[in-house]
Amino acid sequence: MQNHRWLRTPHGTPRRISYGADYNPEQWPREVWDEDIRLMKQAGVDVVSVAIFSWAALQPAEDRWDFAWLDEVIDLLHANGIGVDLATATASPPPWLTTAHPEVLPQTADGATVWPGGRQHWRPTSPVFRRHALALVEKLAARYADHPGIVAWHVSNELGCHNAYDYSDDAARAFRAWLQARYGTIDRLNHAWGTAFWSQRYGSFDEIRPPRRSYAFPNPTQQLDFARFSSDALKDHLIAEREILNRITPDIPVTTNFMIMGETRHADYADWAHEIDFVSNDHYVTEGRDELAFSAALTSGVARHRPWFLMEHSTSAVNWQPINRPKRTNELVRDSLTHVAHGADAVCYFQWRQSAAGAEKYHSSMVPHGGEDTRVYREVERLGGLLRRLDPVAGSDRDRSPVAILFDWDSWWASELDSHPTDRLRYRREALDWWTALLNAGVRADVLPTDADLSGYRLVIAPVLYAVPQGLRARLEDYVRGGGHLVATYFSGIVDEDDRVWLGGYPGAFRELLGIRVEEFRPLWDGETIGLSIGVRGDLWSEPVDLVADDVEVLAAYTDDDLAGGPAVTWRPVGAGAAAYVSTRLGADGLGAVLPTLLERAGVASELPEPLRGTVELAVRRAGDRRIRFLINRTDDAVRLDGIEGEYLVGGPDLPPRGVAVVG
């Protein structure tokens, strides 16, 4: 449905970059709330998410409700000009519910029950949980329908972060219904899943179960469909809550916070994005700065380049990694502004005030254990000031880039299934390597779902685009014949949407387009690399590539082993465009030896002065006809922005280590 509605604002108020955090006042005595308000205003906070984990506080027993404290919190915030992104509070069920109804507790593939103690211990498909959760949503919506302080609804929280994969009998029932809807007849399912293999042919949908613990390798299409189903089961919960909210409070936009970050993969957010008014995302740094920018760009792609809401990130260290390191000087501001550069119109943290107790007490926050007289809070104040200088950006789309990287949840799920040529392949890693290689070359890129409109992109990269249905295959062929430049990597175009191999030689879906044919995959051992004629080395994967069209050009050949002399990177003109293939993993550095040729042939040039390429990331937002450029220092050294002309909204031409300038 996605209406592209943004936070409600008082009539006539200009839109701005919002700033705030999750706010959990129920963890603190009443006197701290006044202190909170004072510090929020001092820091420029104008929006907070409230009540995310408050179910037990709002409904202390099945037949008892307590909204008084929440009334007071919302009134207090509203009176002080701070908008409330109000959670539906269904993220974690209270103890009385799981005591009375242990049948809402999820079960692992091994049949073990997941008990309370942490959070999110509910089956997405439990009718009992659903009934109780929706009752709460209904109560909340009714109570606050007319409160002017509510700027948006925050459905649940990080849906599926923990409970995405439930193998209970509830899940089994829902999975069967989902399969029936997808396949119609059991024969079609049997064909799609290849159940002629290993005596798996089903007589009816009733015989199907989730892929619980089994011997050997469970049916791969069953696994793939279970991943799809699990995403849909959570989306179904989102929709169920949203429908109540839309019915009772049609004027309040609805969102839910995605988790586009790192290897988190349980939800097809490109699909989910259609169900909410604006996209929200949580992001925590786990793999360095480029991953943050990549995830932000993907969030923007998922949001179809409309502005989105950064619902959570951290001011400094988190608590859930093995070793949790605080952020260094400038990183707090740099990370936040990188999100804004890639489309965020709100910058929020988990959480406002650092907990004194509980599992997240060592997670940083806007107000640390040390209080306001701390380096972190001072940086929080500084960022609040900088955001005000970026208000011209608010509401603007991210500017389209010359290059697109395709990102596809089906291929992610399917390419990393078991019983493959190598279990070392990481789908997202390949996309991220291309992202970094493009940053190194000073070229901007978008990260797009496969249903995106590709017209206008000079170069489209398909990293490990493993699962290619006929429709996508045709669209990509059209894109190339119409003048586009497509680069596919190893293990792309191998199967269709049922994980059935495109026969006749690899990559079946792209064989004709690329003019090549591969008979066998040749994954590399751990630590093994293979040389290329262009002076770099591949790892993870290699292939004997046969050229089957006359007009294929070899851009790089293998130099080692059985493959010596064979094509490693190819290029073929097709129609008005061209299709290229990279048959090994080169990593971000190795791709640097291939990219210049690809970019040049596709007609893509860096928008940065030569000395800044690689050291500075450029991201652009387009406010009307104003292109506002974000220049982000990727290095730990100072950088001088020679050649960057315009008005400096933030920073100046001398970027400190990890610094950001915004030129509009």
Add this chain to the structure above:
Amino acid sequence: MQNHRWLRTPHGTPRRISYGADYNPEQWPREVWDEDIRLMKQAGVDVVSVAIFSWAALQPAEDRWDFAWLDEVIDLLHANGIGVDLATATASPPPWLTTAHPEVLPQTADGATVWPGGRQHWRPTSPVFRRHALALVEKLAARYADHPGIVAWHVSNELGCHNAYDYSDDAARAFRAWLQARYGTIDRLNHAWGTAFWSQRYGSFDEIRPPRRSYAFPNPTQQLDFARFSSDALKDHLIAEREILNRITPDIPVTTNFMIMGETRHADYADWAHEIDFVSNDHYVTEGRDELAFSAALTSGVARHRPWFLMEHSTSAVNWQPINRPKRTNELVRDSLTHVAHGADAVCYFQWRQSAAGAEKYHSSMVPHGGEDTRVYREVERLGGLLRRLDPVAGSDRDRSPVAILFDWDSWWASELDSHPTDRLRYRREALDWWTALLNAGVRADVLPTDADLSGYRLVIAPVLYAVPQGLRARLEDYVRGGGHLVATYFSGIVDEDDRVWLGGYPGAFRELLGIRVEEFRPLWDGETIGLSIGVRGDLWSEPVDLVADDVEVLAAYTDDDLAGGPAVTWRPVGAGAAAYVSTRLGADGLGAVLPTLLERAGVASELPEPLRGTVELAVRRAGDRRIRFLINRTDDAVRLDGIEGEYLVGGPDLPPRGVAVVG
């Protein structure tokens, strides 16, 4: 029972080396079957295994049977001269069965149920499964009893590959019955298991359970007996199917495919071999070429040196290892002929045509995804031609070697139990190291069960022969006194068949024979080695060896640490023979420093010209009085077979890398 019957062949047809694969036509549309027949004939295929995983196709519901497709397949194959090794199709139960009877699903030691999704999800001891499986066998046997195309029965498939260890209540009942049969009285069990320890004394057999998850170390003899029981429970299933087949189709030989490969150890195949007409084996390369040859020699030993059937191996990559690499040039042919060299009279693959879907779609096959225009299919054709030149070998026994390596499932199971001096010891590794060391020395060896007749062997090696019952102890002493030469390694002769220590000093069973005594084991740390006076180093294990007989000769002494100067390798003349001891792990290379002395004293010389020793493996089959020699290039370089005289059935004196010549 083992009748040494081979495949049925039309009357008067000379026996040949059979060639083929698992054939799963139910995975493909009917039109592909004709293509299959054409390609099979083109490649020289004359036998295929059919219906291995076809239960769900043959019996789509409890009360519905469908043999029409199988009738057609068998007729089609037979009409084209391709014999059918017909599976009993019981390897994996269909979904309807596990839906109606979840009580057939196995349980782990942790109590978790193993669900459908993969394969072989049935309890070997389930009466419900047994009843349904035997009904299917009965149906199949009756239907095809008179079909001339059936050349053999293929019981189940890789029995116990996944489901060998089931801890369910069915298993508990069967285990108790097995124990009652073994021990007769609970007192004898209590003594054997040492239950005076840790308050484990049983009052009756009813109190016994499988070794489910427990604290500390479960009773070791309970563990050992459970391993024996689990092997027997699967054997019992084999016998139950075989008895039906023998009753209905007395003229059709029965086999089942063993898994003598790598660390697979759940079945005592030396024992199982007595229950079938001919031994079949599946083998996949996981540890390199020597392991393949070793496993083939062990298969031959298990088959008591009668020809055996290579039921499965791969044309190229498998799909179930972490990283799956295709075979290199010549490896397809070399691997197959190595099996033939060690006694295989049939060379078959999993599978004929590479699946388009399911868990094994990336497993190589005779007809790859790329079809017949592929390197793999062309090699398959070439091998088909070579096998025809080896028809003189068919039916011949493997020629006896001068050296024997003992291989014993009891010692394998028992020596690697927990709470031992080191958990790094790998029973099979020691045997394999001796095998490689003998290959390096150019000396042929047999690999034998401990009940084999040792007379005629110049040298018998007992690597980690940990569990030595009194009868074996006496037979080995007789062998030595009668002129044999026995080499025992560390951790041999330590316990009896109940895993009770032979007291008085180690190795209790061999102490008097060897003339040594060890008070304590001294395992080595990871990465630690210990020097020997002969210039090599041991790892894993060391011991203070005391000489307790006057006539013990020290062949090598330790040079390091507390053990410096103490005996490491000893030799003692006993009667007409001698008994030697190696007290540390030397590995294949280190053994090379010890073997020449042992071989020379035992009167064993290499049959190969000096330059070929180590680079070429020699294996011999004896067809009547014709010794047919297989010369297998162990290296990646070309080798010239100077000094090898005779008629070259396959290859010539210039062996390419990984090449094979057969001289008859």
Add this chain to the structure above:
Amino acid sequence: MQNHRWLRTPHGTPRRISYGADYNPEQWPREVWDEDIRLMKQAGVDVVSVAIFSWAALQPAEDRWDFAWLDEVIDLLHANGIGVDLATATASPPPWLTTAHPEVLPQTADGATVWPGGRQHWRPTSPVFRRHALALVEKLAARYADHPGIVAWHVSNELGCHNAYDYSDDAARAFRAWLQARYGTIDRLNHAWGTAFWSQRYGSFDEIRPPRRSYAFPNPTQQLDFARFSSDALKDHLIAEREILNRITPDIPVTTNFMIMGETRHADYADWAHEIDFVSNDHYVTEGRDELAFSAALTSGVARHRPWFLMEHSTSAVNWQPINRPKRTNELVRDSLTHVAHGADAVCYFQWRQSAAGAEKYHSSMVPHGGEDTRVYREVERLGGLLRRLDPVAGSDRDRSPVAILFDWDSWWASELDSHPTDRLRYRREALDWWTALLNAGVRADVLPTDADLSGYRLVIAPVLYAVPQGLRARLEDYVRGGGHLVATYFSGIVDEDDRVWLGGYPGAFRELLGIRVEEFRPLWDGETIGLSIGVRGDLWSEPVDLVADDVEVLAAYTDDDLAGGPAVTWRPVGAGAAAYVSTRLGADGLGAVLPTLLERAGVASELPEPLRGTVELAVRRAGDRRIRFLINRTDDAVRLDGIEGEYLVGGPDLPPRGVAVVG
């Protein structure tokens, strides 16, 4: 209650250092018993523990008892002057009990049942188990109440070694009762546990469960309280048995064997020690000699420096580590005498005679598989002789040291909970590093529970004293102001007894005392180190330390990274004493650069001549006004004890490698 009663001895017999082992005659035929007696007397054994795992032998069925064999054993021992430390035999339930009552079997956090097969498979909170166990205790106590051979009662065995953490419904019930007793009201629990977080607020105690498997991080205070509860549940079992014994046999002292060794942490032995007449301990070497001495000193601290009983250690290798190495020359004697040096008045082994069968057959013993003609038995005899020369030590306390190291189970449990700044922190490691550093400096230390009287100690070290209730905080402040010198390390004084953070800046409990303030923790990556101005490097942890008092002296500053120039080690005079802080992990070697200053300022000097510091450990027992010094060679080289004057009870001035001298 702890009455400081020692073993019963015949009237008028002088107290001596007792010597013996666990004795399991039920594993052997009757004729071996006489041999045992002969060898015991030959070795000087005067006490053995009997019947530890004899439940199944004593009560072969619920309604059948068999004490005849035990009568004979006890009579035999007594007749030969060997005292019997009689076990209550409840350590492991017999098969009939777990067959009739599977509800006594523990359950894991995953819900899996722990089955028989090993040992200690009972729920500490099972009323059924309790009833049967106490019936056995009652029977035993009644039967042997008047037997003069019984010198002590040995309750159960290594209570909780395996079964400490049980998550069953029995455990849930008992946990709730324990919580109700601790907190009184659910509101107080909700506050302590911080359940406002993640919707965890409980409506009643009935809603609480043990921290079974859950998503994310279970509530930390729930985890901490479950650790406390689990220790108390076992203690409750101990008390229940003890009360029966005290009632029936008031004159026989009661003990149970603790497991103060390595990372074993399930029981708060400082608390348990109050419940028994004398402390017993089991110790096995897993981390080298210094850990043995540290554990012995901690045992002494737990015993409030009264003599204790070394119930188990090993003569040589154990069987339960991955690699089990025998002891080297002199280690058998050295290890035993190190325990005596630190307060042991009895030296016993597991076990007397090495088992021929069962899980511990490769565990060394006083009489090895090889019998009496072995190196081990000869050393056992030698030690028996040496102990007689130490009889003057018997009954003496360990002499107070100038330095104390605080050791606290609450901080151990709490500091290593999940979701912390780093999961690499090891509480005990830091204490052990200080211990080693003090040994290296030639300075003796005590290891004390936090409730110990600190007056008289010149220097008190608080390594990672993470959880500091207000009372402890006040006592440590008083100690310092009164002239003491306190050293706290990183991650000390962070939370109170509810694991709630002391707010305002770290370390909240000690901030004012130390005159410092830390805003964020900065754990180090694996392999990363940070330099200090005193020439050593820290790892694991670092912090930006702000000085907030004028009189803080920086003893060492960081030299690297963001922290360069910041304080790393501080010293502040407070009242008549001083408080120091070490903000990184220096390890034993690195601490060597800090300790001299700390010791000098605290007025602590080594009691050893300079050349012996570091090479020799000094430990002192005070028998009346006689100070008996143990000098233990920490090295593998010979050491000459120049400057050590006095009568040599054991050894002489030339210490062999790993040798011990006792000078009294």
